[in-house]
Amino acid sequence: xxxxxxxxxxxxxxxxxxxxxxxxxxxxxxxxxxxxxxxxxxxxxxxxxxxxxxxxxxxxxxxxxxxxxxxxxxxxxxxxxxxxxxxxxxxxxxxxxxxxxxxxxxxxxxxxxxxxxxxxxxxxxxxxxxxxxxxxxxxxxxxxxxxxxxxxxxxxxxxxxxxxxxxxxxxxxxxxxxxxxxxxxxxxxxxxx
Amino acid sequence: xxxxxxxxxxxxxxxxxxxxxxxxxxxxxxxxxxxxxxxxxxxxxxxxxxxxxxxxxxxxxxxxxxxxxxxxxxxxxxxxxxxxxxxxxxxxxxxxxxxxxxxxxxxxxxxxxxxxxxxxxxxxxxxxxxxxxxxxxxxxxxxxxxxxxxxxxxxxxxxxxxxxxxxxxxxxxxxxxxxxxxxxxxxxxxxxx
Numbered sequence: 547x548x549x550x551x552x553x554x555x556x557x558x559x560x561x562x563x564x565x566x567x568x569x570x571x572x573x574x575x576x577x578x579x580x581x582x583x584x585x586x587x588x589x590x591x592x593x594x595x596x597x598x599x600x601x602x603x604x605x606x607x608x609x610x611x612x613x614x615x616x617x618x619x620x621x622x623x624x625x626x627x628x629x630x631x632x633x634x635x636x637x638x639x640x641x642x643x644x645x646x647x648x649x650x651x652x653x654x655x656x657x658x659x660x661x662x663x664x665x666x667x668x669x670x671x672x673x674x675x676x677x678x679x680x681x682x683x684x685x686x687x688x689x690x691x692x693x694x695x696x697x698x699x700x701x702x703x704x705x706x707x708x709x710x711x712x713x714x715x716x717x718x719x720x721x722x723x724x725x726x727x728x729x730x731x732x733x734x735x736x737x738x739x
Numbered sequence: 740x741x742x743x744x745x746x747x748x749x750x751x752x753x754x755x756x757x758x759x760x761x762x763x764x765x766x767x768x769x770x771x772x773x774x775x776x777x778x779x780x781x782x783x784x785x786x787x788x789x790x791x792x793x794x795x796x797x798x799x800x801x802x803x804x805x806x807x808x809x810x811x812x813x814x815x816x817x818x819x820x821x822x823x824x825x826x827x828x829x830x831x832x833x834x835x836x837x838x839x840x841x842x843x844x845x846x847x848x849x850x851x852x853x854x855x856x857x858x859x860x861x862x863x864x865x866x867x868x869x870x871x872x873x874x875x876x877x878x879x880x881x882x883x884x885x886x887x888x889x890x891x892x893x894x895x896x897x898x899x900x901x902x903x904x905x906x907x908x909x910x911x912x913x914x915x916x917x918x919x920x921x922x923x924x925x926x927x928x929x930x931x932x
Contacts, residue, residue: 563814575768579910586902586909621756623908708925709779715816716779717772720916723909724924727917732901 549675550590550648551730554640554685555580555718557596559693570688572601574608579719581627587726590681593634593643602633609633637685637696644681652683657704657725658691659714666702668728675729684725686718742868743783743841744923746915747833747878748773750789752886763881765794767801772912775820780919783874786827786836795826802826830878830889837874845876850897850918851884852907859895861921868922877918879911 555576558569572594584592594605609628611617618625634640637654644652655671675682685692685700697703707716707724716724748769751762765787777785789795802821804810811818827833830847837845848864868875878885878893890896900909900917909917 579913582908582910583913585904585906586900586913588903588906623906626906627908707779707920709919710781710923710925711778713778713781713816713819715775715820716916717775717912719772719910719912720776720779723913723916724920726902727900727920730903731917732903 549678550681551588551675552591552593552640552644552652552681552683553580553584553589553722554593554595554634554637554683556637556685556687556692557594557601558598558636559696560687560689561691561693563690565690567693568689569596569598569601572596572605576688576719577605577608577628577631578624580722581631582624583719583723583726584630585627587730589630589726590647591632591643592630593632593640595634595637595640597635602635605631605633640683644683648681650680652681653701654683654685654699655702655704656685656687656692656697656700657706657721658687658697659706661706662697662703664700664702665705667705668725671702671704672729684729686722688718742871743874744781744868745784745786745833745837745845745874745876746773746777746782747786747788747827747830747876748911749830749878749880749885750787750794751829752889753880753882754884754886756883758883760886761882762789762791762794765789765798769881769912770798770801770821770824771817773915774824775817776912776916776919777823778820780923782823782919783840784825784836785823786825786833788827788830788833790828795828798824798826833876837876841874843873845874846894847876847878847892848895848897849878849880849885849890849893850899850914851880851890852899854899855890855896857893857895858898860898861918864895864897865922877922879915881911 559567562568612628752760805821
C-alpha cells in the first residue's frame with residue numbers, strides 16, 4: 547500500500563528577483579496544467595496555497611466555471627482534472643486537512659536548486675513512498691523560491707533537477723511533471739530495452 | 740558524442756475533439772514553457788511549426804519583444820530560453836534546416852497514446868541517442884494529436900506516458916518535460932539510493 551500523495555503550490559512567503567519576500571499571483575495556467583499532471587499521477591489533492599482572499603476568490607471562480615459552469619460541459623476531461631484542486635490559506639491548514647483525511651501527519655518534502663543537510667534522492671524518496679508508512683505532501687514554490695526559514699522546516703528537500711548544460715530555469719509546471727514522473731511514474735521503462 | 744536533439748511543436752494537420760483535421764492556434768504559454776524546458780535539456784532548436792503566416796507572425800512578435808524589446812532587459816533568463824525558438828511552416832522545412840546544420844538527416848520520433856509497430860521504449864531511444872549516429876527530431880502534437888497518415892511517416896513512436904490510474908490528458912508542456920527528462924536527464928538518480 548503506497549503513500550497517499552498531496553501536492554501544494556506555495557504563493558507566500560516567496561522571494562522575488564530582488565530577494566524580497568512577497569506573495570506571488572495565482573495564475574490560471576498553473577491551476578490547469580498542474581491539475582492535469584496531478585490527475586495523471588493519481589495525486590489525492592492539489593492545494594493552491596495563498597493567504598489573500600482576493601486571490602483565492604479568483605481560483606474559486608475558475609473552479610466554479612469548470613466544475614458547475616460551461617467549462618465542464620465543453621470539456622469533461624478538464625472538469626475531472628480540476629476536481630483534484632483545492633484552495634488553502636497556508637501550509638499549516640493543508641497539513642491539518644491531510645491529518646483529518648489520513649489520520650496521520652504527512653512527511654513534507656520540497657525541492658530546491660541548492661543542496662541541504664536533509665537533501666534526499668529521487669530513488670530514496672520513491673522507496674519510502676512505496677513503503678507507504680505516512681502520507682506525503684510535496685510542496686512547490688513559485689517566483690524565485692520559498693523563504694529560507696520556511697524551507698528549514700520541511701522534512702526532506704529533493705535533489706535539484708539537472709538537465710544537460712548550465713541553464714536551470716524550468717517552469718514550475720515542468721518541474722512538477724518531471725518530479726511526479728521520477729517519483730511515481732511506471733517504473734518498467736527504467737529496466738526495459 | 741551524443742546525438743544533437745531538435746524539438747518541433749506541430750500545429751497542422753491536427754485532430755480536434757470531433758476528429759476533424761484542423762490547424763491549432765499558437766499559444767504564448769507553449770512558447771515560453773517549452774523553450775525553458777528545451778534550454779534546460781540542451782535542445783539545439785525548438786521549432787514552432789505552423790503553415791499560416793498570421794500565426795507565425797504572432798510568434799515572431801513575441802520573440803521580438805523578448806529578444807530585442809523590453810522583455811530581455813527585464814528577464815535575461817527568459818531571453819536566453821527563447822533564443823532556442825524558431826518558426827517553420829511545415830515538418831519538411833524543419834528537416835531541411837537540420838540537414839543543412841548537421842550534414843545528415845534526423846531520425847524523426849514522436850509520441851502517442853496508442854502503440855504502433857514502430858513503437859520504441861525510452862531506454863531504447865536513450866541508448867540510440869547516446870550512440871549519436873544521427874541527429875534526432877522529436878515532434879509533439881497539439882490538440883487531439885497529429886493526423887494519422889502523417890504519424891505513419893515517422894521513424895519511431897515513443898511509448899505512451901503511463902502515470903498512475905486511468906486519467907491520461909497531460910498538457911503537451913508537461914509531456915515535453917517528462918519525455919526530455921526520460922531521454923536526456925542526468926542518469927545518476929536511476930541507480931543511486
